[in-house]
Amino acid sequence: MTRLLVRGFDIRKGYLDSVAQARLIECLRPVLKAAPPFRPTTASGKEMSVRMTSAGALGWVSDRGGYRYQSTHPQGMAWPAIPDDILDIWRDVTGLEREPDCCLINYYGEGSRMGLHQDKDEADFSWPVVSVSLGDDALFRIGNTTRGGKTESVWLNSGDVVIMGGPARLTYHGIDRIRFGSSRLLPKGGRLNLTLRVAT
Template identity: 80%
Template sequence: MARLLLRGFEIRKGYLDNAAQRRLIDALRPILKSAPLFRPMTPSGKEMSVRMTSAGDLGWVTDKAGYRYQDQHPKGMDWPEIPEPVLAIWQDLVGRDRAPDCCLINYYGEDARMGLHQDKDEADFSWPVLSVSLGDDALFRIGNTTRGGKTESLWLNSGDVVIMGGPARLTYHGVDRIRFKSSKLLPKGGRINLTLRVAR
């Protein structure tokens, strides 16, 4: 496992081996069944290219009412609990002082991307956002704490984990594209990204 630092982002390359990745996928299946993926709409009315759902006490949603955390899926059911194998990653890399209350689950299909954005809907920026990559490779772009300026990119592979904390907590970042079917983890291809957050 290699540890890289890029603009304050700590990148653990190969943190999860193949067996650990498969265990995570198995742990996510019941979540996706009880709280199905949905395609969110931005406040401006634009449909996002990723599909998403959440686990934990809170889930992140967006619609014409704005970006926010709420305690129920848009279809009205409570979010499922965050699985133990996912929490174990947070405990190992962040600690046990406080558990995340949201695990956002994004699915990237062949043409999905995520524009440069800040994670700023949380109440306490002293806790990092921890990101887990599963499935196809993703071209991850890191910008600055304000819009514009030079950016840097690197490929994230299945099993990589990124920790966004400290001075980098509010840095703009995004996913420009994925290499569809570059991984065999998901039989139909695509990428699952888990982001663990302290939202309250």
């Protein structure tokens, strides 16, 4: 494992080996079946290029009503529990007793991206956000705590983990593009990004 520190983002390259990555995919299958990924829209009505779902007591949703956490999937069912293998990552990299109440799961297909944004729908920004990359490579862009200014980019590979805490917690970040087909982890290609959050 190699550790990079970029503008306060703690990037653990190669944190998960191939066996651990495959195990996470297996434990995610029942989650994705119980809470099918959906394509959200922004408050302005624009459809996002990623598909998403969640696990945990709360899930993050976006629609014309705005951005928020809620206890049910848009189809009405409760979110499934966060698998222990995923919680183990949080426990190991944060050392915190408090556990996340949301694991947001984003799927990036060919051509998907995520514009620069802040994670600021949580109640308390003192808790970190932990991001896990699975599947295709993604170009991760890191900005500043305000919009504009110079940015830096890092390629995230399958098995990389990023901890966003402290000054980096409200730093703008996003995914410019993925290298579709660069990984064989997902049978149909693409990238899964898991972000563990304390929402309440």
